[in-house]
Amino acid sequence: MTFRGKALAAIAAGTALVLLAGCTPRDGETAPTDDADAGPVELVAALPAGTAEVDEVTWALVEGEPRSLVPGADYNFVQPNLCDSLLRVQPDFGVAPGIAERADWADPVTFVIDIRPGVTFWDGTPVTVEDVVYSLERHRTDVTSAFYGAFVLVAAEDGIEITGERQVTIRFVAPDSTFRDALSGGAGAVLNKAVSEAQGPALGTSGGELLCAGPFKLASWTPGREIVTVANESYWDGAPLAKKLTFRFISDGTTLTNALLEGEVDGAFNVPPSSRSSFEASETGRLVVGPSTASFSFGPARESGAGANPMIRQALSLAIDREQYISTVLGGLGQPISTFVTPFSWSGSSAAEDYQAGYDALAAPEVDLDEAKRLVAESGEDVSVPLRVAIPAGSKELSQTAAIIQSAARQIGLTVEIDERQAADFAAIFLPDPAPRENLDFVATSGYMETPGVLAYPQLFLLPPDLGGIFNWSGYADPEVTGLLEASRTAPDAESAAEAYVAAQEIFAPDLLQVSLAGSYHTTFLNDALTGATTSVAAYASPWALHLGGR
16 A cells, blocks of 8 residues: 655555556446536546657646655656566556566466566666566565565575576465565566666666666656656557656646646646546546545554544544545545455456455445444543544645544544644654654545555554554554464465455454545546546556557
């Protein structure tokens, strides 16, 4: 799971997984909306591929200027077009071949990667097995890597070996149901070994170099202004139609809306939901709404205090009207969700029906103030002590979220104070040092999964810290849940993994280690002259601009 925003992106280093693209048009899916002025939302995962070359496209980054273009060192929409992965996340969250023409299990503990012949880096040098091993070992041997968790079941001795001119074999100490999906994202991105080693800490920064094999090449990076990329005409999957793709840093929602509507930039992801009506009324561009794994939630910040009490979390959940939340905060561009993981996360899995059946069996969120007041009364907590909720400064959606929590709490006899923190201070909440969390009860966040799979996010809050539960600040410990989650990860097939996960979910969901408020859709605004972009959450991990071009 990756948290949104500059501050949270820093946190996410260490938590994310990922995956593949391809911009084939897809049938739209209709989803309900509570916006009284709008009709049902049609979810579109990718626009039809462009048919004409365009000289230049200007894209806005509402997340601001990246800190790095190295996969996992930061999360942005520039990197997926630069550094190809061994596998590729599709717009519908399936996984397809990438630099690897084949990457799959030879037996339950042996994973074989066959590199596609003829793939080259931007400078024309071939992608070799040495580059692949180097790129994978960067994560396996670095506990600070964002993708370290994807490699924890790889054998410590000779776990990653060259076994052919174009073949790499990975041996595991146990089956790992999550590994293949992980290679479709940053964990499977291939960097040039020689350039990467020579660059050291400067790799992928505004002051350093980067050499990858994606459809766009890094041309220049002017700090504070823009990043310019150009088409890789020798790309193995065909040259992009957009010959120059320039990224501008526009983090203010109002400024971004005006820039899009006035044609100063051609497109952007994660456009402000508050500008929905303006986007839909535009005569020069269109709002495209896509499926996503993203969600808004809040969860306990420490082992003591009211936030750590599940009865208080359940009471607050019962006091919040999800439909009103979606209408107010997301402009109707979202859906109620019953637990941590949104259904799109497993949409590409062969066991999707099993995951969906388990999800459908969960209690849907509802408003019940009488039950909420009963839970507060029986919680044993001193309700005269205000609850403190942390949010990042400058986030309109999370500021609204905190206000809604505050209002709901008031209805059931609780008092909530909002603790708005600047980026660095908010990011510090997610570090191992508990000091920044000591006076907090809850932290409100927004996050997403950029690669398929269900385990990565809930494990962070449910497992003991030494098993990967780095955000398990409330001290949650249920041996049965731990065992089932581990059984899901080491299951030999997708169906067994789903069965174990669903059994764990049935136990942990009612404890609300995160009070899920809504799943949010992936929003894209695009100039009417353009088409071909990936418009689902897969854009975070796939070369979403490969088929971007004129209509």
